[in-house]
Amino acid sequence: MRIYGKYFNKYKVLFLSGVLFVLLEALCDLMQPTIMSRIIDDGIKSGQMSVILHYGLTMLAVTAAGACFAALRNILASRVSQNFGADLREDVFKKIIVFSESSADKIDSGSLITRMTNDTNQITQFINGMMRIFVKAPVTCVGSIILAVLLSVRLSLVLLAAVAVVTVLIVISMRLSYKRFAKVQYAIDKVNAVVQEYLLGVRLVKAFGRYGDEEEKFGAANESLASKSIASQLVIAWFSPLMSLTINIGIVLILFFGSVLFAGGGIEVGRVSAFLTYMTQILASLIMITAVFNMFVRTKASTERIAEVLNSEEDFPGGGSGAITGPAALEFKSVTFAYPAGSGLPAIRDLSFEIGAGKTLAVIGPTGSGKSTLAWLCLHFYDLNSGAIYLNGADIKNMDTGTLRESVALAPQKSMLFSGTVRDNIAWGKPGATKEEIIEAAAAAQADSFISRMPEGYESFLGQAGVNLSGGQKQRVSIARALVRKAPVLILDDCTSALDAVTEVKVRRGIARLNAGTVVIITQRITTAMNADMILVLDNGRRVGFGSHRELLASCRIYKEIFDSQIGEEFMR
Incomplete structure (x- = not known):
């Protein structure tokens, strides 16, 4: 990721502003379950309408503030990510222009087109997501865990166990995904190369009537791309339900132990309600984090391919001799x-x-x-x-x-x-x-x-x-x-x-x-x-x-x- 340092420096203020709005939005989301528990335990339970109105209006204000912060971070995320992508594409193209012949021989034109389009788009999406949900998800997850522990230490043991299992699943998912996503990008290269080769030689193909061979060649490249894409998606297909199952089992266990504690007077119903809301937030955050890591794995593969272009050998600069006039020996x-x-x-x-x-x-x-x-x-x-x-x-x-x-x-x-x-x-x-x-x-x-x-x-x-x-x-x-x-x-x-x-x-x-x-x-x-x-x-x-x-x-x-x-x-x- 070091190659992107200059882009982050260029948009640092906008990027940090977007991250700040994400953090404020996450804080607003974290406040709502606690406010709701106050409405239930201090207002509804005791029948005090003034308390209900006070916390109700506070909750509306917090929700409105969160919506404003969300709108602002969406605007900033779009501007920063699209400008980031435009700068990256421009730098990659400028690099290609000054490629040495050795560099041009190493990376074929079909692959360069994929890197200029698909890979840069992947990175653009990652920057956009990082400013929208990628920062919010871990903040919301950690914040929800802390606030849940403060609500009930005993119920939080179930929560922490579920989070630990999900974390292990995320790590395994990342290890399995990286190589698969890298193969997908190279399979896209092959599809582009086959199409480009056909378009360059379309008259020759027509002259020899070799449509069948070209269709077979494209079919093989297309099938390879499909199989590699399926292999990469299978990781998500297996691990996402396992994570959801783990969290939902945790919710069932919290309902069970919460009812036992409530029956014994060990916890109030509002706190159980807030705890369940935090558990739901944690579930949503962990699913987002999984998406973050999957996106990160794909972006890492794209980053390495972009870096290969940006680090390629350039044309010879020479020493600055004077211009030649007239015929030359x-x-x-x-x-x-x-x-x-x-x-x-x-x-x-x-x-x-x-x-x-x-x-x-x-x-x-x-x-x-x-x-x-x-x-x-x-x-x-x-x-x-x-x-x-x-x-x-x-x-x-x-x-x-x-x-x-x-x-x-x-x-x-x-x-x-x-x-x-x-x-x-x-x-x-x-x-x-x-x-x-x-x-x-x-x-x-x-x-x-x-x-x-x-x-x-x-x-x-x-x-x-x-x-x-x-x-x-x-x-x-x-x-x-x-x-x-x-x-x-x-x-x-x-x-x-x-x-x-x-x-x-x-x-x-x-x-x-x-x-x-x-x-x-x-x-x-x-x-x-x-x-x-x-x-x-x-x-x-x-x-x-x-x-x-x-x-x-x-x-x-x-x-x-x-x-x-x-x-x-x-x-x-």
Whole structure:
């Protein structure tokens, strides 16, 4: 619970005020049975109407005061808990934004959504309940026990025995509940992950007609959630009746021994009535306390999941190097890297190369050779296992992360667009870009032609992930977004795979015309690579070739195999 310290400090005054009103409300409730015993023993028994009116009016005043205190604590509880929840969600989201790639790899997106919604809502409810009934229940319980003992020491022995049994039941219930409620939260994660995965791949599911498999997958996750929820609720289902039974047996025993004491003149009827009322209050309080502990167990599980997010590793802060202007030289020096959450095998092995400022480097190699990994490392998404990457002679590890990523524009392998207009998506690469800059970048990426034909042109709205565009259109918008930045280094990570050969050539020419920086083209196409100034050939993360097209044809077996498989010897004739 330490992670919530700053939120309690922020709302400390309102929280303590709410707790004060709860205590005053509980005090009003505790006074009523004693006042009632006075009405019975001092007023009704002796037939004194003035005593009845006096204590009756006092009881009404106490009840009215209790109602006012209850209304005030409800208002404060709602304000504090909802503001607390809003602050917590905001902090969790801010943390997710600055997640390192390692943190993002550890917690999947479905689980993050559950933690942002279900877990924070669980904590919000707990704060609300703590200010309403969670404080009142133990105060009322302890107060009722003390006042009951003052009324009759002998009858209180039965009461204390019942409370002791119920306390043991609560402790056992807590021990059994915690692990079960934690499993429920992870089962919710799984349901969310299955739904999210289906929504992301809905077209593929339709194309292959795999509805049955998706239904089966969801059914298994849903059944798992249901069974774990039932297992957690069974604890409550067993222990709540046992606690009620214990308290009700106590009430029966108090009625029996109270009647015996009354018959012998050892206690007055008003005191027995008050004692029974306190016993009822204790019953209600213990049921509330059980609910409190069950809620606490669930909140503890949610708190640990929220803490895992808030304590996750953040993105690299860097050292605050100055901004880069103009084309930048890029150098890898003995770089070795393995994904932290991967197989442990290096994706890049002892890689060294250098490309001069303003030059074009093509990176080619078999699938899984580490080409895309090279792009992520240039942006310092991960720390290297060994070696260093230099941009204009500066180690990127010592650069300010914001400055580095402003200096490197990326068109990723998988085009990711956002809900909003076409203009918004292109300007996303350069906030504040003018209309002319946006159109210029779109024209270079061969996107202006189809954007201009859209009903609203650049103001046309794109659905989530650009769902209303084709694959090739999304890639061209993604390239325009990278080009509009005019960064010192431009990385194109196989971002023209959905384009035909003619359009790709036009895009390459547009990039060469508009972009004056250093270009890194990651590709599977030999025709794209062969026109670069230098070509890097990777295989299993290692450099197996580095040079011009003709040099590699003569010296690199893998490059020649790729060339022959895509073009063949006819090209050389």
